[in-house]
Amino acid sequence: MANRSNKVVLSARVDPYLKAALELLAASKKEKIVKLLETFLENGLHDMSVANPFLSKVDKAEKTSFMNVFTAIWSDDEVIYKLRAGVLGPQYAGETAWRQAMVVTGDHYFKGTDDLYGDLNGLSEKWGYKAEYNYFLDMEKVRSEWPLIEGYVSFIENNKPFEPAYEDYKRMLEQSKAK
Known part of the structure; x- marks a missing residue:
C-alpha cells in the first residue's frame, strides 16, 4: 500500500515535564501535539x-x-x-x-x-x-x-x-x- 502522507516520522525522547507542557498547551489551543511540534521546529530553525x-x-x-x-x-x-x-x-x-x-x-x-x-x-x-x-x-x-x-x-x-x-x-x- 502506498504511503499517502507527505509527512515523515520523527522520534524523540523528551523530559516528562516537557511532554506534560505540550499536552497542556495542545489542549488549551485545541491543537494536536504534532502540529505544535512542527510549529516549534520551524520557528526554532528560523531563529x-x-x-x-x-x-x-x-x-x-x-x-x-x-x-x-x-x-x-x-x-x-x-x-x-x-x-x-x-x-x-x-x-x-x-x-x-x-x-x-x-x-x-x-x-x-x-x-x-x-x-x-x-x-x-x-x-x-x-x-x-x-x-x-x-x-x-x-x-x-x-x-x-x-x-x-x-x-x-x-x-x-x-x-x-x-x-x-x-x-x-x-x-x-x-x-x-x-x-
Missing part, C-alpha cells in the same frame, strides 16, 4: 542564525536564518539537495555530505549542463542570493552513481589514511566482483 553562504565574500560575515539557507538549497530530489548542502561545506552539511559533494564537483567526470543551484529556489531574485560558484553537472550520471559515491566516501572515512581516487575505488569494486 538559528548562520553565516550567509550566498553573498559576496565581502558580505560573508552577514548572518541569515538557517531556514533561509535551507529554503535556497531544498529540493525533493535527494541527490540534488545533498549536493547543494554538501557544496556549502561541512559547517552547513557535515563532513560526509561535504566529501560526497567534493567527489562530484571536484572531478571533470561529472561535468554536464545541469545547473546545481539554478536560481536558488527563487531566492536569487527575491533576496539577491548567488552561489559562490556555478556547478554544471551531468545529474543523470551523478544519480546513477550516487550509491557508489556514498560507498566511496564511507570507505574513505573508515580506512584512513588510505584514500584511493574515485576511479580507482570503482576499479577495486569491479575487480572484487570479478573474483
Whole structure:
C-alpha cells in the first residue's frame, strides 16, 4: 500500500515535564501535539542564525536564518539537495555530505549542463542570493552513481589514511566482483 502522507516520522525522547507542557498547551489551543511540534521546529530553525553562504565574500560575515539557507538549497530530489548542502561545506552539511559533494564537483567526470543551484529556489531574485560558484553537472550520471559515491566516501572515512581516487575505488569494486 502506498504511503499517502507527505509527512515523515520523527522520534524523540523528551523530559516528562516537557511532554506534560505540550499536552497542556495542545489542549488549551485545541491543537494536536504534532502540529505544535512542527510549529516549534520551524520557528526554532528560523531563529538559528548562520553565516550567509550566498553573498559576496565581502558580505560573508552577514548572518541569515538557517531556514533561509535551507529554503535556497531544498529540493525533493535527494541527490540534488545533498549536493547543494554538501557544496556549502561541512559547517552547513557535515563532513560526509561535504566529501560526497567534493567527489562530484571536484572531478571533470561529472561535468554536464545541469545547473546545481539554478536560481536558488527563487531566492536569487527575491533576496539577491548567488552561489559562490556555478556547478554544471551531468545529474543523470551523478544519480546513477550516487550509491557508489556514498560507498566511496564511507570507505574513505573508515580506512584512513588510505584514500584511493574515485576511479580507482570503482576499479577495486569491479575487480572484487570479478573474483
